[in-house]
Amino acid sequence: MSAEPPPASAAAEELTADLAPATQPTPSKKQLKKSARKAERAAQRQQQPIQQQPPPPGAEDPFAANYGDVPVEDTQSKAVTGLSWTEVRDLDAAAAAAARSVLVRGFAQEIRSLGRMAFVVLREGRSSVQCVLAAGAGAGVSAQMVAFAKSLTRESVVDVEGVVSFPKELLVGTTQQARIVEIQVRKIYCISRAIPTLPFNLEDAARSEAEFLKPGGQQFPRVGQDTRLNYRAFEIRTPTNQAVLRISTQVQRKSENFCGQKTLMRYIPQNFSVEQAKLHKQMAIVGGCRRVFEVGPVFRAETSRTHRHLCEFTGLDVEMEIKEHYFEVCDVVDGLFVSIFKHLAEKCKEELETINSQYPFEPLKYLEQTLRLTYEEGMQMLKEAGTEIEPMGDLNTEAEKKLGRLVKEKYGTDFFILHRYPSAVRPFYTMPCYDNPAYSNSFDVFLRGEEIISGAQRIHTPGMLAKRAEERGIEASTMSAYMESFSFGAPLHGGFGAGLERVVMLLCGLDSIRMVSMFPRDAHRLSP
Amino acid sequence: MSAEPPPASAAAEELTADLAPATQPTPSKKQLKKSARKAERAAQRQQQPIQQQPPPPGAEDPFAANYGDVPVEDTQSKAVTGLSWTEVRDLDAAAAAAARSVLVRGFAQEIRSLGRMAFVVLREGRSSVQCVLAAGAGAGVSAQMVAFAKSLTRESVVDVEGVVSFPKELLVGTTQQARIVEIQVRKIYCISRAIPTLPFNLEDAARSEAEFLKPGGQQFPRVGQDTRLNYRAFEIRTPTNQAVLRISTQVQRKSENFCGQKTLMRYIPQNFSVEQAKLHKQMAIVGGCRRVFEVGPVFRAETSRTHRHLCEFTGLDVEMEIKEHYFEVCDVVDGLFVSIFKHLAEKCKEELETINSQYPFEPLKYLEQTLRLTYEEGMQMLKEAGTEIEPMGDLNTEAEKKLGRLVKEKYGTDFFILHRYPSAVRPFYTMPCYDNPAYSNSFDVFLRGEEIISGAQRIHTPGMLAKRAEERGIEASTMSAYMESFSFGAPLHGGFGAGLERVVMLLCGLDSIRMVSMFPRDAHRLSP
Structure with missing residues (x-):
């Protein structure tokens, strides 16, 4: 193999010398790079069949084939062996009672040494199991094999073959302790060796x-x-991160399934920007698609760096024909979110507990039938509580939070809809109220005192649309295809948009949206 | 209402004068704009309660409240009336036998006039129904009401209240003719009037x-x-377009459900470009996410204008841990696509027939277990058929098509996997074959002789990755976070990417990808 490193004779021990103490301060990027290069060279030398390594002085090892660093060529799809791997989460008391032989793969989360014994905690997903190597006759484990296990670096990818058993003592810090099993190792191979000095523990x-x-x-x-x-x-290997990502996935899937079941036709999206996507969705309704939705990435040149804004987020956008009232759109919001709340409580209990144990939060309170307040009612509540808001203005973050607290006190819910917003604070294509054009057929939705959704009935008559655009100083020619489309016969319609990262952040009671996005982007961060 | 147009007294007939003959050539954009403005003004004058319109000379109409253009304010979420609309597709013989009263809304697809009668074909989704108005005593239909119906413009949005009945004669050109029902109109209102001169028929x-x-x-x-x-x-209001969009939706939903069921964790995407998304997905695997997928918009600065390339398409991307072989990735492709084929045959029969009747295509042939050929085997087949390919090069479109024909003749399938591509034609992060680095652990997937998927095992060792990048002249510092991530312990992994518009185009036997994208984008088209 041309890509293979040349043979060398480094011992596994060389790596352990680099091992940083668990509590050392985070190394600088430069230090990291240096040690990464060093480790890389060492790892390259290591990635040879263990057989080629010199045995420890004075000992030929009859079990030499049962451990070692897997040579690179054995990771290059050499064969379909038919070997069967077991998931760590499936290791249970039944497996231990049957003394089942298993093959598992995972990250070496922890490597402990105790005399002639070594303990490797393997983690797969959010599950982990302790693997025990005890040198001695009969078990097929040599002193060299134990030494190899001790030489593993944390977070390396490791294969373990062994027998599931009940441990002698209660284990601490592995998820499979409730089922109280461990693995008596017979074979152990390193698939991918991590550098000894990781960015942090x-x-x-x-x-x-x-x-x-x-x-x-x-x-x-x-x-x-x-x-x-x-x-x-x-x-993102930490339990909380894995839990947050899984909850994100569930919120996304539930949204898609709910919308799909409500016979919302899926929209094949073009997301240049939030606004462009909105216009295209309206055009899809004009095109007779009746109900469309999309879950996908949205880009916004967001300059403010706050706990709840990102330049890139996952938008859930719905646009739908309505027969007569924007409450038909609110009904979809209502049904969707109540179903998400129930789904998470049922399917993501463990994940919510994982997050809660690192970042404690209050359980979510919501009503079966989502509360709807008018903007004026909301303003009145704030006024009575001593907060005066510019009557035709928008709510700032502080007022939103306060209103959230007041609503929770009075109605016992963290989730509600505020509708009939002043027209002045909504986009030009928002349908004004029939009885007072200073207000609009629009709504925002709040979760734990923060806005997560904006929605509205849209103007479908080309005349009114052109007039509203003009009043806002918007040049109609920049969106002529959009404006023109309403002259081909346009259904009444409305829609809403949500940012799913913000929804998940609030559902999980987190204080930063950056904990929810896989690779967050803002005005100050463009990598990794 | 400030947004209301001033009252005026235009008669409905004014509009019909503008009606273009059905077969006139497509009007120019300028003509369209002019007539759009004219119609807009007429429509604004019209959008007044019909009661305010002067009755035809010599006739007071006792049924004046039963028809007319709905005033704008009545479309502004004035009330939740509790009225119940029936779907056109639900109008059936049982409804006719029971002489059921219904309220339906749809686009006025056709307006026909026959003496004292008017016929309006209403279309909702891909269903349509004929609505009949016959002026005469007893039925509550006045001559003025018939005149109003005749004045409707094609593609206007219209509400009809009436009684479902069996027609006297067999209808032509409506989908509900199999169920042979029509609606005897009692009330008819225009919600949104289309301009009389549409872009085309x-x-x-x-x-x-x-x-x-x-x-x-x-x-x-x-x-x-x-x-x-x-x-x-x-x-997109045409039946074929509606059918294609629905099939797209189904392909997308089936992909998401299949991936979700296979416990692929959903990836929250950042799609700057195809390549960036791929790198992020690999990093998610390094981060312990095990299996990730994404269905969402992908942008590519595609300069070639071909029948199968777009600058924006819907990518399905999967990245997953593998235990030992890239065939594990092929297995996912195999299972996913066979399930899509079956799903469409079962759930989208009508849609496929609709497309087939406008653009005929051959039924798709596939095997339960997808055929896998090596690149060398494919080259040999082409060679034997007289087509010599540069052995370490890539297939051009013509060779792909020919290979597709040869495979179909020999194996009876339109769908197959070609693997072990030359390394030279694959990205630097593609894992080379263990036995010959000139070939790689990669594959393409073909549908009806065109490539729809590229996939591969990825290099997971930082040393080999750096070396390959260097060989290709790629500056590793431009992707340092990506390169570095593999030093933290990296699982073996592979993945694939597909463009769903191309998949749908080929499934439906269409000859242009522009028929599949909702709003296609290429080097020559940025609007609408």
Whole structure:
């Protein structure tokens, strides 16, 4: 293989010398690069069949084939072996009782050494299991094999073949402890060796505030948000990140399934920008598509750096014919979100608990039939509580939060719809109210005191649309195809848009949207 | 209402004077704009309660409240009336036998006049029904009401209240004729009046080649692709367009459901470009996400204008851990596409027939277990058939088509996988074959002789990756976060990407990808 590194004779021990203490401060990027290069060279030398490594002095190892770094060529789709891997989450008491032989693959989350024994905690997804190697006759485990296990670096990808068993003592820090099983290792191979000095320790990135506040807790290093995001592909291995990503997936899937079941025709999207996408969706309705929706990336040149804005987010956008009232759109919002809340409570209980244990949050309160208040009613509530709002203006973040608290006190819900917004704060294509054009057939939706959705009936008559555009100083010629389309016979219609990262952030009670996006982008961050 | 047009006294007849003959050539944009403005003004004058219109000379109409143009304010979410609309597709013989009263809304596809009678064909989605008005005592239909119906413009949005009945004669040109029902109109209101001179007639846009070839068929105007795309929001009302969009939706939903069921974690996407998305997906695998997928818009600066390229398309991208072989990725492709084929055959029979009747195509042939040929085997087949290919090059479109024909003859399938492509024609991150680095662990997938998917095992070792990048002259520093991520312990992985518009185009046997995208974009088209 031309891509193969030349043979060399580095011992596994060479790597361990580089191992950083668990609590050292986060290394600089330069230090990291240097040690990465060093480790890379060492790893290249290592990625040879273990047989070629010199045995420890004075010992020929009859079990040499049962461990080692897997040579690169064996990772290049050499054969379909028919070997069967078991998922870590499927290791249970039944497997232990039957002393089942299994083959598992995972990240080496922890490597512990105890005399002639080694312990490797393997993690797969959000599950982990302790793998035990005890050197001694009978078990097929040699001292060299134990030494190899001890030489593994944290977060390396490792294959373990062994027998599921009940451990002698209760294990700490593995998810399979409830089922109280471990693996007695017979074979162990390293598929991909991690550099010894990782950007930070995953335990540190997974610690709750409560742990920091415990006696001795202040000694733990804190991993800052920028460091986390700089190494996002590494950071997302923590349980909370995995849980948040899974919840995001579930919210997205539930949205798609709900919309699909409501016979919303799927829109094949063109998302130059939020606004462009909205116009295209309206044109799809003019085109007779009746109900369209889209879940996909949206780009917005967002200059403000806040806890809840991103330049790129996952938009859920719905546009639909209505027969007579924008409440038909509110009904879809209502049904969709109540079904999402129920789905998560049912299907993502564990994930919510995982997040809650690192970042505690209040359980979500909502009503079966979502509360609808008019903007004026909302203003009145704020006024009575001492907050005066510019009557034809918009709510600022602080007023939103306060209104959220007032509504929760009075109605017992974290989720409500505020409708009949002043026309002045809505886009030109928003249909004004029939009885007062200073108000509009529009609504915002709030979750835990923050806005997550904007929606409205849209103007479908070309005359009114042109007039409204002109009043706002919008040059109709820049959107002539859009304006013209309404002259071909246009159904009454309305729609709404939500940013799913913000929805997930609030559902999980997180305080930053950057914890929800896989690779967040804002005015200050364009990588990784 | 400030947005209301001033009252005026135009009669409905004024509009009909503008009605273009059905077969006139497509008007110019300028003409269209002029007539649009004229119609707009007329429509504004019209959008007044019909009661305010002067009755025809010599006749007070006791039924004046039963028809007319709906005033704008009545379309502004004035009330939730509790009225219940029936779907056109639900009108059936049982409804006719029970003489059921219904309220339907649709586009006025056709307006016919016969003495004291008027016929309005209402279309909703891909269903349509004939609505009959016969002036005479007893039925509550006045001569003025019939005149109003005759004055409707094609493609206006119209509400009809009436009684479902069996027609006296067999109807032609409505989908509900199989169920042989029509509606005896009691009330008729125009919700949104279309301009009298539409960009083209939808029947012309819906005609098959066979119709043009029939005696007299050459008199029909042909609607060219550019005209269609200029008025895309109008053109997509044709049955074939509606069918294609519905099939697109189904392909997308089936892809998402299949991937979701296979426990592929959903990826929250950042799609700057095809390549960037691929790198991010690999990083998600490094981050322990195991299997990720995404269905969403992809942008590519595509300069070639071909029948199968767009600058924006809907990408289906999958990235997944593999245990040992890229065939595990092929297995997902195999399962996904066979399930899509079956789903469409079962759920979209009508839609496929609709498309087939305008643009005839061969039924798709596929095997339960998808055929896998090596690139070398494919080259050998071509060679034996007289086509010599540069052995380490790529297939051009012509060779692809020929290979598709040869495979279909020999194996009886339109769908197959070609694997072990030359490394030289694949991206730098493609894993080379273990036994010959000139070939790679990669594959393309073909449907009806055209490539729809590229996939491969990816390089997971940082050393090999850096070396390959260097060989290709790629500056590693431009993607340092990506390169670095593989040093944190990287699972073996592979993935694939498909463009769904191209998939749908080939499934439906269409000859242009522009018929599949809602608003196609290429180097020559940026609007609508």
